[in-house]
Amino acid sequence: MRLRRLRRAELPVPSAALARFLIGKTLVRIVPGGRMLGRIVETEAYLPHDAACHAFRGITRRNRVLFMERGHAYVYFIYGNHFMLNVCGEKAGVGGGVLLRALEPLQGLDLMRKRRGRVPARDLARGPGRLAQALNVDMRLEGVDLCAAGPLWLGTPLEPVGRIGRSVRIGISKDAHRRLRFYERDNAYVSGSRALCK
DNA sequence: TCACTGATCGTCT
DNA sequence: GACGATCAGTGAG
Numbered sequence: 001m002r003l004r005r006l007r008r009a010e011l012p013v014p015s016a017a018l019a020r021f022l023i024g025k026t027l028v029r030i031v032p033g034g035r036m037l038g039r040i041v042e043t044e045a046y047l048p049h050d051a052a053c054h055a056f057r058g059i060t061r062r063n064r065v066l067f068m069e070r071g072h073a074y075v076y077f078i079y080g081n082h083f084m085l086n087v088c089g090e091k092a093g094v095g096g097g098v099l100l101r102a103l104e105p106l107q108g109l110d111l112m113r114k115r116r117g118r119v120p121a122r123d124l125a126r127g128p129g130r131l132a133q134a135l136n137v138d139m140r141l142e143g144v145d146l147c148a149a150g151p152l153w154l155g156t157p158l159e160p161v162g163r164i165g166r167s168v169r170i171g172i173s174k175d176a177h178r179r180l181r182f183y184e185r186d187n188a189y190v191s192g193s194r195a196l197c198k
Numbered sequence: 199t200c201a202c203t204g205a206t207c208g209t210c211t
Numbered sequence: 212g213a214c215g216a217t218c219a220g221t222g223a224g
Contacts, residue, residue, distance in 0.1 A: 044216070052216070062209055080206025082217050099216055129217045171216055193200080 006154040008147045015089030015096040019045035024161030029135040036108030042101040042183040051174035055095025071147040082129035104189040127191040
């Protein structure tokens with residue numbers, strides 16, 4: 001399977017559909033030292049009118065990028081040490097997106113370890129904070145178009161996609177019952193406890 | 199394989 | 212001034 005960038009028109013609306021669509025797709029990060037590439041194996045959707053979504057209370061300085069046209073990168077900083085990488089998932093002005101929670105590293109593992117240290121491949125990008133650290137994602141990448149040539153973009157699958165599972169989202173307190181987390185079943189690079197992988 | 203804890207800081211109330 | 216879409220470390224079972 002040959003790698004090419006995803007076109008914006010290919011991205012389904014709304015964000016819940018996009019979250020499922022992105023499982024098995026690739027994420028490519030270009031840095032001066034080379035290229036990092038991984039399969040997206042776990043995502044979560046954050047919808048408009050969803051109390052857990054940063055867009056819920058309207059536009060603020062922090063979340064304004066989340067209101068961009070789908071396919072742009074929304075990055076935020078949390079818990080004092082972690083960056084989270086999201087893909088905007090709605091029409092411009094609406095506000096909603098997809099959190100990228102885990103990656104199966106395929107290329108550039110040595111570059112990821114420069115950031116993550118000497119950890120097993122399984123732990124390089126298992127979890128949203130680790131994913132961002134491995135790919136050297138921070139606020140500088142906010143607003144980047146993931147459907148255009150640049151430092152970070154979304155690509156077509158390089159391998160077939162397995163069965164997709166679904167569960168409640170991890171680590172949130174508001175609207176916690178919604179089953180908006182998607183993941184590739186039986187994939188060792190997915191985060192979360194066993195109970196969430198049924 | 200859980201459960202719990204501290205670290206750490208930008209953003210919004 | 213409180214809180215959060217997390218992680219690494221520790222300790223118990």
